[in-house]
Amino acid sequence: MLLETIKKDFIQYKAQAEPGEFLTLREAAFAEFEKLGFPTTKHEEWKYTNLKSITDNTFQSTCEIKSLVNELFNASIESKLTANFLVFVNGSLVNELSKIIEKDNSIVISSLATSRKNNQAIFNQHFGKYAKVEGQAMNALNTALLSDGAFVFVPKGKTVVHPVVIFNISDASDLNVLAQPRNLIVVEEQSTLTIVETYYATGTNASFTNVVTETYAGKSAHVEHYKIQQQAGACYQNNFTQFFQEADTNINHVTLTLDGTLVRNNLHFYMNGENCNSLLYGLYVTDNKDLVDNHTRVDHAKPNCFSDEKYKGILKGHSTAVFNGKIMVHLDAQKTNAYQRNQNILLSDDATVNTKPQLEIFADDVKCTHGATVGELDEESMFYLRSRGIPEDVARKLLLTAYAVDIAEKIKIPELVELLEQKIDGKL
Amino acid sequence: MLEIKDLKAEIEGKKILNGINLVVKPGEVHAIMGPNGAGKSTLSAVLAGRADYAVTGGEVSFNGKDLLEMSPEDRAREGVFLAFQYPVEIPGVSTTNFLKTAINEKRKYLGLEPMEATAFLKFMREKMELMEMDKALTSRSLNEGFSGGEKKRNEVFQMAMLEPKLTIMDETDSGLDIDALRLVSAGVNKLKDGERSFVVITHYQRLLDYIVPDFVHVLYKGRIVKSGDASLAKELEAKGYDWIKAEVEQEANA
Numbered sequence: 158m159l160l161e162t163i164k165k166d167f168i169q170y171k172a173q174a175e176p177g178e179f180l181t182l183r184e185a186a187f188a189e190f191e192k193l194g195f196p197t198t199k200h201e202e203w204k205y206t207n208l209k210s211i212t213d214n215t216f217q218s219t220c221e222i223k224s225l226v227n228e229l230f231n232a233s234i235e236s237k238l239t240a241n242f243l244v245f246v247n248g249s250l251v252n253e254l255s256k257i258i259e260k261d262n263s264i265v266i267s268s269l270a271t272s273r274k275n276n277q278a279i280f281n282q283h284f285g286k287y288a289k290v291e292g293q294a295m296n297a298l299n300t301a302l303l304s305d306g307a308f309v310f311v312p313k314g315k316t317v318v319h320p321v322v323i324f325n326i327s328d329a330s331d332l333n334v335l336a337q338p339r340n341l342i343v344v345e346e347q348s349t350l351t352i353v354e355t356y357y358a359t360g361t362n363a364s365f366t367n368v369v370t371e372t373y374a375g376k377s378a379h380v381e382h383y384k385i386q387q388q389a390g391a392c393y394q395n396n397f398t399q400f401f402q403e404a405d406t407n408i409n410h411v412t413l414t415l416d417g418t419l420v421r422n423n424l425h426f427y428m429n430g431e432n433c434n435s436l437l438y439g440l441y442v443t444d445n446k447d448l449v450d451n452h453t454r455v456d457h458a459k460p461n462c463f464s465d466e467k468y469k470g471i472l473k474g475h476s477t478a479v480f481n482g483k484i485m486v487h488l489d490a491q492k493t494n495a496y497q498r499n500q501n502i503l504l505s506d507d508a509t510v511n512t513k514p515q516l517e518i519f520a521d522d523v524k525c526t527h528g529a530t531v532g533e534l535d536e537e538s539m540f541y542l543r544s545r546g547i548p549e550d551v552a553r554k555l556l557l558t559a560y561a562v563d564i565a566e567k568i569k570i571p572e573l574v575e576l577l578e579q580k581i582d583g584k585l
Numbered sequence: 586m587l588e589i590k591d592l593k594a595e596i597e598g599k600k601i602l603n604g605i606n607l608v609v610k611p612g613e614v615h616a617i618m619g620p621n622g623a624g625k626s627t628l629s630a631v632l633a634g635r636a637d638y639a640v641t642g643g644e645v646s647f648n649g650k651d652l653l654e655m656s657p658e659d660r661a662r663e664g665v666f667l668a669f670q671y672p673v674e675i676p677g678v679s680t681t682n683f684l685k686t687a688i689n690e691k692r693k694y695l696g697l698e699p700m701e702a703t704a705f706l707k708f709m710r711e712k713m714e715l716m717e718m719d720k721a722l723t724s725r726s727l728n729e730g731f732s733g734g735e736k737k738r739n740e741v742f743q744m745a746m747l748e749p750k751l752t753i754m755d756e757t758d759s760g761l762d763i764d765a766l767r768l769v770s771a772g773v774n775k776l777k778d779g780e781r782s783f784v785v786i787t788h789y790q791r792l793l794d795y796i797v798p799d800f801v802h803v804l805y806k807g808r809i810v811k812s813g814d815a816s817l818a819k820e821l822e823a824k825g826y827d828w829i830k831a832e833v834e835q836e837a838n839a
Contacts, residue, residue, distance in 0.1 A: 536636075541673040544633050545687040545747065546661035546694070555686065559677025559726075 159212045159365075160195070162335075166218060166302055178281070179273070186290050186300035193294035205479045205511045206421055206450045211393045216335035216365045218304065222246050225359055226326050230254050234576035235322050235355050235385070241266050244324040247364075248304025248336035258319060265310040266321055269339055272308035279310055283343050287371040287427070288399040295395050295423075299369040303339035306368075311348040313375070320351040320381075320570060325368070327392060329360035340370040344378040346403075351381040353573070356388050356417075363391035370398045374406040376430065383568050384422075385577070386414045397423040404430025404459075411567045413577065414441040414449050415584060424453045428490075431461045439468035440564035442584045443476035443508070450479035457490040457523075464494070469564050470501040471557060471585065472508035482527070483515040490520045497527040502534060502560065557585045586611050586648060586782050587751055593642035593807075594631045601627040603807035604643065609751065612779045616793055616818060617786045619804035620826040625786045626670060628804070629755040632784075633667035634660050647751065661687075662694040664750030668740040668757050675727040680739065683727050684709065684746050691747065712745045716772045734765030741772035752776075753784045758792035770795030790822035803829055 167187050174180045195212045196203040226246050230236050243266065244254035250268040257266050265276055273280050290297045307323040327334055344350045352372075358364050366388075374380050380400070388394060394417055400408050414420050426435045441449040455464045470478045480499045501510045514527035534556050542552035561581045568574050587609040594602040601624045609615055619625050631638050632645065634657035645652040652660060675683070689699040700708070713720065718738065728736050737757055744752055754773070758766055773783065773796050785796055793801070793815065801817040802809045805826070810833050811817065821829075 535673075537673050538675050540635060540657060541669065541675065542683070542687075543657040544661055544667050544669075545683070545743065546658050546691045547683075547687050548658045548690060549656070551686065551690060552658075555678055555683070556675070559675065563677050 159214060159216055162215055162217060163298070163302065170302065182285055183301045186297045187302075189290050190294055190297035190301055193292070193297065196294055202452065202481070205477070206419070206448060210419065211365050214333060214363060216333045216363070218302075218335050219247055219332070222249070222251060223328055223330050225330065226251065226328055227254065229326060229357055229359050230324065233324070233355070233357060234573065234580065235324060235353060237576065238320060238322065238353070238570065238573060240320040240322045240353070241317075242322045242324055243268065243307045244326070245305065245336075245338055246326045246328050247334050248306070248338050250305050254324075259317060261315060263312050264315055264317055265308065267308050269303075269306040269308045269341060272310070272341070276308070276310060279343055280308070280341070283371065283373050284341055285371075287373065287401040288369050288397055293397070295367055296369055296397055299337045299339060299367050299397070303337050303369070306339040306341070308340070309342045309350065309352070311344045311350050313345040314347045316349040317351065320353050322353045322355065325354075325356045325366065327356075327358040327360075327364035327366055327388060329358065329362035329364040329390070331360070331362070333363045334365070336364070336366050338366065338368040340368070342370065342372040342380075344372070344374050344380055346375040347377045348375065349379045351570070353383045353385065353570075355385045356394065358388040358390050358392045361390070364388070364393065366392070366394040366396075368394070368396050372398070372400045374400065374402045374408060376403045377405040378403070379407045380409075381569055382408065382410045384410075384412045386412070386420055387416045387580075389416045390418075392417050393419045395421045395423075397425075399425045400427065400435070402426065402428045402430065402433045402435065405432045406430070407434045409436045409567065409569070410438065411564065412439040412451065413565065414439070415580060417447060417449065419448045421450045422452065424451070425456070426454070426464065427456045428458050428462045431459050433459070433462040435462070435464040436567070437464070437466040438564050438567040440561055441468075441470045441478055442561065442581065443470070443478055444473040446475045448477045448479070452479075452481045454483040454485065455495065457484065457486045457493045457495060460489060460491045460493070462490065462493055464496070466497040467564065468499045469560060470510065471504065471561060472501065472510065473504045475505070475507045477509045478511070480510070480512040480529070481515060482513070483517070484525060484527070486516075486518040486520050486523050486525065488519040491522045493520060493523040493525065495523070495525040499529040501531045502557070503531060554582075554585055558582055561585070587784075588646045589643070590645070591643035592631065592640070592645060594627060594638050594640045596627070596638050601638075601807055602631065605807070605809060607802065607809065609782050609784060611782055613800065614777075614783045614785065614796065614798045616798035616801045617784060617804055618788065618790075618801060618818060618821055620830070621788070623804040624807040625788075625804055626755055629667055629753045629786055632665065632753055633657060658690070659694070661747070661749075662691045666744050666747055666749035666752045668737075668744060668752060668754040670755040670757070670759060672728050672736040672740055674729045674731070676729050678727045680723040680725065680727050681709065684743065687747060709746065712742065715775055716742045716745050717768065718742050733760040734762065734768075737761060737765065737769050738772065741769055745772065745776055749781070751782045751784070753786065755786050756788060757785075758787055758789060766792065767795060790818045793818045805829060805833055
């Protein structure tokens with residue numbers, strides 16, 4: 158049982174932890190987790206996603222690293238980028254594979270553990286301030302037992318030229334592994350940053366990743382954030398990403414889920430100032446008995462903000478997808494523009510989609526639209542291609558690739574998009 | 586080239602084509618005219634192989650082969666091209682990629698090697714010049730955001746690229762202004778080589794001022810009720826379809 162391991166882990170952590178604010182915070186988080194327990198399908202937010210296969214299993218935190226991960230890293234498409242790399246295996250930083258090419262010393266790209274010592278003020282100002290622990294069992298668990306993670310700090314008016322790749326590997330070669338990465342990204346006023354958050358797995362045992370990422374975007378900041386999930390094998394992941402936006406910020410987020418036995422993504426945006434733009438795009442390609450669950454929440458807390466959300470799915474085999482998109486338009490968030498779409502193509506009779514748009518609007522002068530579709534490939538398009546001599550199977554692939562690439566192209570790194578397109582093509 | 590014998594077809598149990606007979610020889614241009622609901626678009630759909638229509642009788646042979654037995658893609662690769670009345674917008678598929686795939690699939694079917702990338706681009710450039718196509722259109726997604734005129738010109742451009750033996754134009758003139766009509770027709774006329782045949786389906790005569798037919802057929806209630814030369818189209822333009830309808834009713838009553 159996972160719960161017992163976790164309790165043991167926490168006792169162990171407490172025994173060697175230094176007393177202080179950080180410990181107090183984590184103790185409170187653990188108490189919250191114990192109070193809530195793991196979410197079950199009785200919770201409305203977890204109705205379609207059963208964590209039993211995780212909670213009934215045992216997973217262990219481990220720091221041991223196998224040489225295999227070097228090969229995996231070098232073979233990955235992300236490693237081909239000209240970028241800053243922070244590589245984590247089972248939640249621990251691997252120095253040999255990590256590489257920072259950013260020249261500006263005022264920009265910090267490091268591990269969370271290092272930053273807690275070297276950048277204490279910023280850490281204390283932002284850590285745990287955006288991703289809520291109250292009522293959020295998995296966030297509470299992560300806060301209590303976080304392994305390590307990325308810390309990125311971009312001071313006022315700076316542009317990080319190359320992307321920061323947060324490269325996570327679950328190495329389940331010897332045993333079932335548990336990793337709880339925790340990332341903190343602080344982008345101050347008028348600064349620009351691109352993050353590529355990516356997940357791989359190796360080994361024949363199971364892995365469970367419970368990750369929390371908090372991003373603070375100061376006034377007029379611009380953040381590009383891409384999440385790429387390709388954990389093949391018995392891999393489970395709960396991913397919580399929280400953006401906190403000050404006025405005039407632009408955030409472009411893309412989630413691509415191309416593999417994983419069970420993936421639950423929680424993507425939250427909080428607009429704390431006027432004239433914010435939040436773009437949320439997602440693509441999931443599922444197969445076998447996999448389950449991919451995307452829960453998103455956009456809090457329009459201030460007037461004159463814009464959000465655009467588009468999630469697309471391609472389902473094969475006996476797989477299941479869940480989409481739940483909540484848009485909260487708060488009382489004084491007048492002139493809100495919020496758009497949401499979820500489209501699904503089912504390539505198998507045994508695949509299931511549960512899709513639910515959820516708009517809660519408390520302001521009266523807003524423009525909000527939503528729509529969800531579940532279906533097959535467009536017959537008119539198929540006929541058009543076939544009438545030009547393109548055989549049915551080729552036509553289908555052409556259309557599916559186009560459908561998927563529409564989302565992949567929201568990523569503004571052309572060389573990454575190209576490599577991802579090949580990856581997606583191979584999956585279809 | 587194309588031989589249609591007593592072709593009958595229906596959709597959802599509704600009879601639309603009630604015995605069509607038509608022979609198209611190489612190099613000929615046939616116009617099929619008729620009032621709304623006569624079965625014009627059904628005829629083109631059945632010839633192209635659209636699945637919604639059930640053929641309930643008759644036969645169609647294309648260069649000696651049974652056309653109705655073939656899948657839509659095989660018909661295309663044998664040399665039949667349908668210019669759509671409403672070309673479909675396909676986001677994410679560029680015109681270039683689409684045409685390269687179509688041409689190479691046809692070549693594969695004919696037992697030829699795929700066209701080299703550079704040879705393909707050169708070929709496409711030539712056809713673009715010939716059709717006076719705007720270069721920007723080919724890099725955009727297929728028909729996405731194209732105006733009505735651009736879509737129809739793209740159909741003719743695809744025709745030029747795929748070099749069919751028989752082209753069926755389904756109300757290509759609908760929704761076109763006079764300039765676009767002229768450009769589309771000029772494109773078609775450039776492709777006439779004495780071998781290629783055209784079946785031009787239209788409601789109005791004006792397209793036939795530019796693409797002059799050898800034969801004009803009037804389709805009414807799923808049958809060809811009158812055939813003639815280009816002057817028949819002019820007569821229809823002047824007098825409308827009512828007199829034809831009256832003739833048919835009279836015959837039926839007699």
